[in-house]
Amino acid sequence: xxxxxxxxxxxxxxxxxxxxxxxxxxxxxxxxxxxxxxxxxxxxxxxxxxxxxxxxxxxxxxxxxxxxxxxxxxxxxxxxxxxxxxxxxxxxxxxxxxxxxxxxxxxxxxxxxxxxxxxxxxxxxxxxxxxxxxxxxxxxxxxxxxxxxxxxxxxxxxxxxxxxxxxxxxxxxxxxxxxxxxxxxxxxxxxxxxxxxxxxxxxxxxxxxxx
Amino acid sequence: xxxxxxxxxxxxxxxxxxxxxxxxxxxxxxxxxxxxxxxxxxxxxxxxxxxxxxxxxxxxxxxxxxxxxxxxxxxxxxxxxxxxxxxxxxxxxxxxxxxxxxxxxxxxxxxxxxxxxxxxxxxxxxxxxxxxxxxxxxxxxxxxxxxxxxxxxxxxxxxxxxxxxxxxxxxxxxxxxxxxxxxxxxxxxxxxxxxxxxxxxxxxxxxxxxx
Numbered sequence: 001x002x003x004x005x006x007x008x009x010x011x012x013x014x015x016x017x018x019x020x021x022x023x024x025x026x027x028x029x030x031x032x033x034x035x036x037x038x039x040x041x042x043x044x045x046x047x048x049x050x051x052x053x054x055x056x057x058x059x060x061x062x063x064x065x066x067x068x069x070x071x072x073x074x075x076x077x078x079x080x081x082x083x084x085x086x087x088x089x090x091x092x093x094x095x096x097x098x099x100x101x102x103x104x105x106x107x108x109x110x111x112x113x114x115x116x117x118x119x120x121x122x123x124x125x126x127x128x129x130x131x132x133x134x135x136x137x138x139x140x141x142x143x144x145x146x147x148x149x150x151x152x153x154x155x156x157x158x159x160x161x162x163x164x165x166x167x168x169x170x171x172x173x174x175x176x177x178x179x180x181x182x183x184x185x186x187x188x189x190x191x192x193x194x195x196x197x198x199x200x201x202x203x204x205x206x207x208x209x210x211x
Numbered sequence: 212x213x214x215x216x217x218x219x220x221x222x223x224x225x226x227x228x229x230x231x232x233x234x235x236x237x238x239x240x241x242x243x244x245x246x247x248x249x250x251x252x253x254x255x256x257x258x259x260x261x262x263x264x265x266x267x268x269x270x271x272x273x274x275x276x277x278x279x280x281x282x283x284x285x286x287x288x289x290x291x292x293x294x295x296x297x298x299x300x301x302x303x304x305x306x307x308x309x310x311x312x313x314x315x316x317x318x319x320x321x322x323x324x325x326x327x328x329x330x331x332x333x334x335x336x337x338x339x340x341x342x343x344x345x346x347x348x349x350x351x352x353x354x355x356x357x358x359x360x361x362x363x364x365x366x367x368x369x370x371x372x373x374x375x376x377x378x379x380x381x382x383x384x385x386x387x388x389x390x391x392x393x394x395x396x397x398x399x400x401x402x403x404x405x406x407x408x409x410x411x412x413x414x415x416x417x418x419x420x421x422x
Binding site: 077176 | 271274275279299380384389392
């Protein structure tokens with residue numbers, strides 16, 4: 001019975017890994033579309049989001065089946081709740097990649113990024129995608145050491161977001177409101193993506209190890 | 212056995228009602244703090260968020276107990292998942308109220324709202340709080356007719372958010388970047404609050420009626 005339970009957990013975890021992979025890939029592509037003002041690339045991200053949403057429903061079904069089959073005890077339920085939340089985080093990460101892609105697309109063939117913010121947004125996108133990759137690795141290997149690193153990476157994103165705002169709010173900002181709002185929202189979405197990544201990593205570690 | 216199941220559902224639902232009440236109240240107070248540039252009022256919202264988070268964990272525990280007690284069938288699990296998501300929506304609504312309060316507080320004793328956006332943001336806050344109250348009523352009475360109205364209310368918020376952006380992006384905007392970013396973020400938070408409200412309402416209807 002408990003062997004069956006663990007096989008069920010592994011199945012859920014495999015779907016979570018696919019979601020993390022998909023969301024990170026989406027954010028990487030969205031960032032490329034943003035940096036190169038490539039509307040077609042942005043469209044790929046928008047079209048691809050459905051695949052992440054489908055996997056989200058798969059996780060819900062796998063967890064429902066697990067619970068129906070296992071007559072779980074109270075501790076098990078906490079694991080199920082953690083897995084559901086992790087799936088929710090990963091689904092939301094896919095949505096945030098779509099937000100970035102839509103901003104790229106709305107301004108294309110112009111760039112949504114004015115020169116003053118380009119290097120910081122590039123750094124945010126790289127840092128965010130690195131966190132996404134690390135979370136995918138954490139989910140795949142259940143390596144608590146790598147999971148612990150994520151908190152520091154998340155701090156780096158917060159620092160970059162503050163830097164971005166200080167550029168936007170400099171008195172001599174020459175570009176008016178629209179590019180500033182774009183940049184502020186992009187910064188927020190990267191920060192949220194990183195935050196959900198770290199949460200997902202933490203929850204999956206809990207889901208698989210119970211600690 | 213099934214009678215016990217329904218009593219358990221009612222218990223969860225009562226906690227969800229408390230969360231909806233708390234989140235709406237928080238957003239109402241946050242909006243007052245924003246409109247009156249009242250830092251103390253904003254602090255009340257920030258301090259009060261913990262109570263919503265506590266209830267969120269209560270919902271999780273109540274659902275765990277429900278599942279452990281009832282050896283649920285697959286259909287029951289969908290209800291539990293819906294309740295968990297609703298609780299997640301409501302918890303997030305509390306966070307969004309805190310975001311509004313923090314913006315009010317950061318600018319106080321000055322107002323975070325420049326005159327050009329004041330009436331639209333006021334309308335957004337009123338519409339959002341009305342949606343929150345309606346959701347609380349839906350959760351309390353499980354009235355599917357009221358739940359259906361929520362979709363229209365949510366459209367009204369989207370329209371107001373578009374209006375807000377068109378004001379911010381007018382060529383002659385005289386206030387520079389900071390108040391524009393504040394207003395854009397505030398608009399986004401009200402829109403997200405309304406969106407989560409509608410989702411929570413829909414999920415609780417499903418949770419309680421199974422449809």
